[in-house]
Amino acid sequence: MDLFLQQTVNAFALGGTYALLALGLAMVFSTMGLINFAHGELMTIAGYILMACGLAGVPFAFSILLAIAAAVLAAVVMERIAFRPVRNASGATMLVTSFAVSMILQVLFQNFISARSQAVLVPEILSESVRFGGLVIGVNKIAAIATTIVMLIFLDRFMKHHRIGIAMRAAAEDFSVARLMGIRANTVIAGAFALSGFLAGVAAVLWVSQRASVDPLMGFTPVLKAFIAAILGGLGSLRGAVAGGFLLGFIEIYLAAYLPAGMQEFRDPIALCLVVLVLIFRPNGLIPSPALKAEKV
Amino acid sequence: MFTSSRQHFIAAALAIVVLAVAGVVIAGLFGAAAERVLTVFFISLIAVTGIGVYSGNSGILSFGHLAFMGIGAYVSGLLTLPAGLKMATLRGLPDWLAATELSLVPAIIVAVLVTAIIALLIGIAIGRLEGSAASIATLGLLVIVHGVIIGWRDVTRGAQSFFGVPRDTTLLVAAVACVIALIAARWYRDSLSGLRLRAGRENAIAAKAVGINVQRERLIAWVLSAAIMALSGALIAHFLGAFSPKKFYFHDTFLLLAMLIVGGMTTVTGAISGTILITVITEILRRFESGMSIGGFELPAVFGTTQIGIGLLILFAMFRMSEGVMGLKEWEERVFPYKPKRGKAEALAKRHSDDRLKVDHVAMQFGGLRAVDDVSIAVNPGEILGLIGPNGSGKTTLLNIISGVLKPTEGDVVLGDRSITGVAPEKIADYGIARTFQNIRLFPTLTVYQNVLAAALSTHGGKNAEERTGAALARLGIDERAGEDAGTLSYGEQRRVEIARALACEPTLLLLDEPAAGMNREETDDLIDRLKVLSADLGLGVVLVDHDLKLINELCDRIVVLNEGRLIADGAPAEIRENPAVIEAYLGPGKTA
Structure with a gap:
C-alpha cells in the first residue's frame, strides 16, 4: 500500500511535467495547426540558462525566472523566424519545418556548448525528502506537483478571463471566424507561442531540478512523451492534453513499479501499446478538441 | 488497371531503368568508393520511395516507417546469419531458426512478407487516426519497435551491434531492387487504390460521398510501403554486415524524410530528385565537416555541418516550395500532357x-x-x-x-x-x-x-x-x-x-x-x-x-x-x-x- 501511494506521488510529479509540456504543444496546435518538434529545444534552452546562472552564482530563484523568460523569448523568436513563413501551409509542411528547427538547434548546442551532459547547480533542499507517515517524498516531487497545480489553475483563469486567453480559445475553435470577429492572428499566435514557451520553461526547471544536469538532447525525450500525451488526450484539446499527460505519467510509473523484472526492458513499448489501445477505442483522444465538431460539410 | 495514361507509366518505367543502368555504368568508371556511395544511394532511394507510397498518396506524414526498415533488416539478418554464429551468440532463437541459413534473395522475400503482415496488424490498429494524430502515432510506432529490438536481447543482441551478416548486397542487387521498388511505387500511384487514396487525401468527405473507403485504401498503401521499407532494410543489413537499432531511429528517419520532402512527397520523380539532391549535398558538406583550407583560409572543423546544411535546406524548401522542388506532378505528366478520350x-x-x-x-x-x-x-x-x-x-x-x-x-x-x-x-x-x-x-x-x-x-x-x-x-x-x-x-x-x-x-x-x-x-x-x-x-x-x-x-x-x-x-x-x-x-x- 505504501509502495502504491509512493508511486502515485511519483506519477503525479511525472505526469504533471508531461501535462505542462503537452499543454504547450496543444496551445500552439490549436491556434495554428503546428505540432512543434522544437518544443523540446525550448526546454533545453531553459536548462542551459539554469546551468549558466549556476556557474555565474546567480541565486536559484532568480535563475528560474531568467530560464523561463529565455524559453518564452525563444518561443516567440522561433515563431517569428521559422513558423510565420509557413503559417498557412499544410500540417505536414509545418511539422517538417519544426523538425528542421529542432535539428539545427541541437547541432548548435553540441557545437557551442557541449555535446556532453553538463552539471547544473541545484539547491540542496530540492534533493532532500520529507516524511509523511510511511511515505518518503522528495522535495523536488512536492515542488513539481505544487507547481503543476498552480500552473493549471493560472492557465484555467487565463484562458477563461484574460482577453488573449479568450481570443485563443476562440481561435482554437474556428480561426477564420475568430479573425472576422477582429481577433488579430499575430497576437493570438504569438500569445500561444509565448505561453507554450512559458510552460516549457517551467517544465525544464522541474525536469532539471530532479536531474541536476543538462545536455543537447535534454528536451527530446520528455517532449516526445508529451506528443504522445497530447494525442492521447485529443490533439488540440487543452483539457485533453492535461488528462493525457497525467495518464501517461501514471502508466509509466506504475509499469516501472509493477512490471516483472524480466519485462522491464519492454516498459516503453508496453506503455505506448497501452496508449494505442486507448486510441483504438477513442480515436479522437480522451477529450476531443472542440474544433473537430466545428468542421462543416 | 491504370487510372491514368498507360504511356505515362511506360515512360516512367523506362526512365527509371535507364537512370539505374546509367548510374551503375558511371559508378563503375569511378571505382569502388563511388560504387559504395551509389549502393547506399539506391538503398536510401528505396526507403524514400517506400515512405512516399504511404505519406505521399495519403497525405499523412509518417515518422514510423524506419521501424519497418528495422524489422526487415533484423528478420533478413536472422535468416542469413551463419548457423554457427547464431548458435554461439543468440541463445534465444528457436532451434529451427538457429539452424536456418538462407541466401540473400529468399531471406529478403521472407523479411518482406513478415514485415507486411506486421504492418497489416499495426495498420488495422492505428488506421482510424487522422492527420497529425496519425503522424504522431507513427512516431510512437518507431519508439515501440526500437524499444522491442533493444529489449529482445536474446534475438537481436539488444543495443549492441548485430554483426556477422553476410555482405551480399552488391551494387547490382541494390540497383535491381531499386528499379523494382520505384516501378511498384509509380504503378501504385496510378492504380485504382492509389487514385482513390489520393482523392481521399485531397478531400476525405467528398471521397466518401463517391463511395471511396479511404481507410481501406490507406491500409493497402501502408502495407505496400512497409514491404518496400523491409526490402530497403534487408539490403542495408546485407550491405553493412553489422548494424545496431540506432540505424533505424530518429536520425535516419529525419534524413530520409528530408529527401522525400525536399524532392516532393507526392511523386516518384520527387523521391528520386530529393534523394539525389540530399545525397550530393551531404557528400559535399561532409568534406567541410573536418575543416579545410580554401585559398589560404583555414576553416575550422564544425561538427554537424551536414545536419545544419540539410536543416537549412529543408527550411528553404518549406518556405519557398512547400510541395518540394518537383511539385505535385510526375515529370512525364508535365512533358506529355494527357488528353483523355472524349466520351459519349x-x-x-x-x-x-x-x-x-x-x-x-x-x-x-x-x-x-x-x-x-x-x-x-x-x-x-x-x-x-x-x-x-x-x-x-x-x-x-x-x-x-x-x-x-x-x-x-x-x-x-x-x-x-x-x-x-x-x-x-x-x-x-x-x-x-x-x-x-x-x-x-x-x-x-x-x-x-x-x-x-x-x-x-x-x-x-x-x-x-x-x-x-x-x-x-x-x-x-x-x-x-x-x-x-x-x-x-x-x-x-x-x-x-x-x-x-x-x-x-x-x-x-x-x-x-x-x-x-x-x-x-x-x-x-x-x-x-x-x-x-x-x-x-x-x-x-x-x-x-x-x-x-x-x-x-x-x-x-x-x-x-x-x-x-x-x-x-x-x-x-x-x-x-x-x-x-x-x-x-x-x-x-x-x-x-
Missing part, C-alpha cells in the same frame, strides 16, 4: 428506380441546438424537389443526414423498403444517392477526368467506369477541360465538375447543395437547361437546395420549405409562393399582404 453523353444509362426516399420524423440535435426538428418529407422517383428556407433552417443538415454524413438523433431515412439511417457515407453512393457540396469539395490536384473517374470506379463495382466518366463530363459540357487540374478551373466550372462527379456514380437520386451559388445568370440558366435534360433523359430524382428562386421555380415539381429546423410548407411552386407561413419566414411577420 449517351453512355450514362437511364437508371430506373421505383424506390421512394422517405425521411420519417427526423431530428438532429447539436448540443443545445435542434438543427432539424421532426421533419418528414418524401421524394418520389424522378421528381425534382426544391428544398428552400432561410439561412440556418437546416437544409444542409438534412442533406447530410440523407447522405449518411450525419446520423440523425431521432427518426428514420428509408429508401424503398430499406432503412439507410446510419449507413456509412461511403456506402450511400451504392444505394443510388450522390451529392454535391455547398462549399465545393473537389480533389483539386487531380485532373477533372480523374475527379470523375475516381467516383465512377468506386461505385457499382467500377463497371464501365470510363464510359460513365466520359458521359458525365460530356453531359455537363466540361469534357474539353478533362485533362486540367480541377483546382485551376473557374468557380462555375468547378461546380459543374462536382455535378459530373456525382452523375458518374449513376445515382437515382441526386442531392445538389446550392449548385448555382456563385454562378452568374448565364451560367445558372445553362445549369437549369442541363438539369432539365438530365432529369428527363436519366429519370433522375433531384433534391435541390438553393437560394436562387428562379432556378427553384423553373426546375422543381414540388417545393418543401424549412424554417428553424421545422417543415413549414410542402407543395407545388405556385402554392408555396402564396403560402403565408413561407412569406413570414422569409420576410418577417406582418408582410403577408
